Amino acid sequence: LCRVYKKTSGNESIALYLGKRDFVDHVESVDIVDGVIKVDPAELEGRKVWVYLACAFRYGSDDLDVIGLSFRKDIWVKRIQIYPVVGTNPANTPMQEALLKKCGDQGHPFTFTVNFVTMDIPIQGMHILDFGLQPAPEDAGKSCGVDYEVKAYIANEADDPDEKISKKDTCRLIIRKIQFAPGKVGAGPKADISKNFMMSDKPVHLEASIEKELYFHGDPIPVNVKINNETTKVVKKIKITVEQTTEVLLYQSDKYSKTVLTEEFAEEIKGESTLEKTFTVIPLLSNNKEKRGLAVDGRLKDEDTNLASTTIIRPGMDKGMQGIMVSYKIKVNLLVSSGGLLGGLTARPCVITPAQDLHLISSPAGLSDTSHPDN
Numbered sequence: 522l523c524r525v526y527k528k529t530s531g532n533e534s535i536a537l538y539l540g541k542r543d544f545v546d547h548v549e550s551v552d553i554v555d556g557v558i559k560v561d562p563a564e565l566e567g568r569k570v571w572v573y574l575a576c577a578f579r580y581g582s583d584d585l586d587v588i589g590l591s592f593r594k595d596i597w598v599k600r601i602q603i604y605p606v607v608g609t610n611p612a613n614t615p616m617q618e619a620l621l622k623k624c625g626d627q628g629h630p631f632t633f634t635v636n637f638v639t640m641d642i643p644i645q646g647m648h649i650l651d652f653g654l655q656p657a658p659e660d661a662g663k664s665c666g667v668d669y670e671v672k673a674y675i676a677n678e679a680d681d682p683d684e685k686i687s688k689k690d691t692c693r694l695i696i697r698k699i700q701f702a703p704g705k706v707g708a709g710p711k712a713d714i715s716k717n718f719m720m721s722d723k724p725v726h727l728e729a730s731i732e733k734e735l736y737f738h739g740d741p742i743p744v745n746v747k748i749n750n751e752t753t754k755v756v757k758k759i760k761i762t763v764e765q766t767t768e769v770l771l772y773q774s775d776k777y778s779k780t781v782l783t784e785e786f787a788e789e790i791k792g793e794s795t796l797e798k799t800f801t802v803i804p805l806l807s808n809n810k811e812k813r814g815l816a817v818d819g820r821l822k823d824e825d826t827n828l829a830s831t832t833i834i835r836p837g838m839d840k841g842m843q844g845i846m847v848s849y850k851i852k853v854n855l856l857v858s859s860g861g862l863l864g865g866l867t868a869r870p871c872v873i874t875p876a877q878d879l880h881l882i883s884s885p886a887g888l889s890d891t892s893h894p895d896n
Contacts, residue, residue, distance in 0.1 A: 525623065530673070531689030534564040537572070537673045538624060540616040542696045544669075554633040554696065557620040558673050560604045561627060565675060570604040572673045574633045578845075596667075600679045603629045667845055669696045699818065699830070707734045713747075718857065723751035729853040738827040741801045746853060748796045756790035758856035763804045765828065767816045768846040779815050781828060781849075782808070804828060804849075816847045 529536040536559040544552040560570050575598045610630060613621070617630040672693040676686050711730035718725070728747040736742050742763075750756055763782040769775040782804040790796045806828045809815055816829035829847040 525620065526694055528692040528694050530675070530692040531687075532564055534561045534675060534690070535559065535570055535673050535692060536624075537671065537692045537694055538620045538628075539671065539694055539696070540620060542694065544696060544698050546698055551698070553614070554671065555614045555617050555630070556671065557617055557624050557628045557630050558603045559624040559627045560629055562604070565604075568675050568677050569602060570629075570673065570675055571600055571679050572603050572631050572671065573598050573600040574669070574671055575599075576667065576669050578667050598680075599633055601631050601633070602679065603631060603673070669698055670694065671696055697818075709733045718752060718754060721752045721754065725750050725752055725754070725756065725855065725857060727853065727855060729851070731851065738830075739803065739805065741803050742851075743799045743801050744851060744853065745799050746796070748790050748855070750790045750792060750794055750796075752857075753792040755792060755858050756788070756796075756855050757858045759786045759788050759800065760784070760854040760856065761786070761800055761802055762852045762854070763802060764850050764852065765816060766848045766850065767814075767829075768848075770846065777814070779809075779812060781806075781812075781815070816845065 524540075526539040526542055527536060537556065538559065539556040544554055546552075554574055556572075558570060558572055576596045578594045578596055606629065611632055611634075613630050614632070617632075621628045621630065670693050672691060674686055674692075675690040676684055678684060709731035711728065713726065713728035715724040715726045717723070726749040730745045732743060732745070744761055746759060748756060748759075761782075761784050762780055764778045765781050766776065766778045782802055784800075784802055786800055788796060788798065806815075806817060806826065809828070818826045818829050829845075831848055832846040
C-alpha cells in the first residue's frame with residue numbers, strides 16, 4: 522500500500538480511509554470500491570455512522586445553492602450502515618487489511634460491489650464515466666459534469682429528509698471511475714467518395730482510412746489518404762480535423778461538437794495524377810486548454826487530465842443513464858483550386874462519419890494516481 526487517502530470529519534469522530542481513488546470500468550464489470558471508516562463512539566450521542574457511494578451530475582454552480590436552487594442531480598446513491606455493525610460483512614480485501622492496521626480497533630471496513638445478478642447498484646449507473654466539461658479561464662467553481670464521491674456521515678437515519686446533517690459530522694473523498702480499452706480492438710473504418718466539379722466531366726476520388734478503431738490518449742493516429750484526381754484541376758491542400766461530439770442526456774437532449782485538432786498539409790496533386798500517403802495527427806488536451814465546454818476525463822483536484830475518453834456501451838445498456846456520452850470522428854477535406862474566375866473551391870470528398878469507429882481511451886500502462894489526499 523503506497524499511499525493512503527484520509528479525510529476526517531470536523532468533530533474528529535469519524536475518518537474515511539481509501540487506498541486508491543481511481544476505479545476501472547472494464548465494461549463487463551467495475552472495480553469494487555473498498556475502504557475503512559474509523560469511528561470514535563464517544564461523540565456519537567446515540568447516532569449511527571453511514572457511508573454512501575454516489576454518482577451525481579452537476580450542471581450549475583455551487584454559488585446558486587445558497588438561494589435555494591440545486592443544480593446537482595443524484596443519478597444513484599448506495600448506502601451502508603457502518604456503526605453499530607449490522608449483518609455480516611464480506612471478507613476483507615488486502616487493501617482493507619492494510620488500512621485496518623492504520624486504524625486499529627476503531628476501524629470498520631466497507632465494500633461497494635457491482636453485482637450483475639442481484640444488481641445491488643443499477644448497472645447502467647455504474648457504467649457512467651467520470652466526465653467534466655472544461656470551463657472557460659474566467660469561470661469559477663465546479664464545472665458541469667459527472668462525478669463520484671464516497672461520503673461518511675453521522676445521522677439517526679440513512680436518508681431522512683427532515684434530519685439536517687451538520688458538515689462537522691461528515692467527511693468525503695472524490696473518486697474517479699475510468700474506462701480502459703477492451704481486450705480486442707477492431708479494424709479501423711474506411712470511407713470514400715467522389716466529387717464532380719463545374720466545367721469538368723470527371724471527378725476527384727478520395728479514400729481515407731485509419732488502421733484500427735481505438736487509440737490511447739497521446740498516441741499518433743495515422744490517417745491513410747488515397748487521392749485519384751481525374752480532373753484538370755489541382756488539389757492544393759489536404760486538411761484533417763478531429764471532432765469531439767458530446768451528448769448531454771440527463772437534464773435535456775443537448776448534442777454539440779468541438780474541433781480538437783486541425784492540421785493542413787501542403788500536398789499538390791496535379792490534374793490526372795494520384796497520391797497515396799499517410800498523415801499522422803495527435804489530438805491533445807494541451808492544445809485545447811482555452812475551449813469552453815470541451816469534455817475532459819474526470820480530474821481530482823487540479824492535476825492534468827485528458828480529452829474525455831470515448832463512451833463504450835455494453836449491448837442492451839440504456840444510454841439515457843450515461844449522463845454524458847462522448848465520441849470522436851475524423852474528417853478529411855481537400856482544397857481544390859480551379860483557377861480563373863472561379864477562384865478557390867473547398868470540397869469535402871471524404872468524411873469518416875461513424876463516430877464510434879474512432880475511440881480515444883485511457884491506457885492502463887499510462888495510469889498514474891495523482892490525486893490529492895485533501896480533496
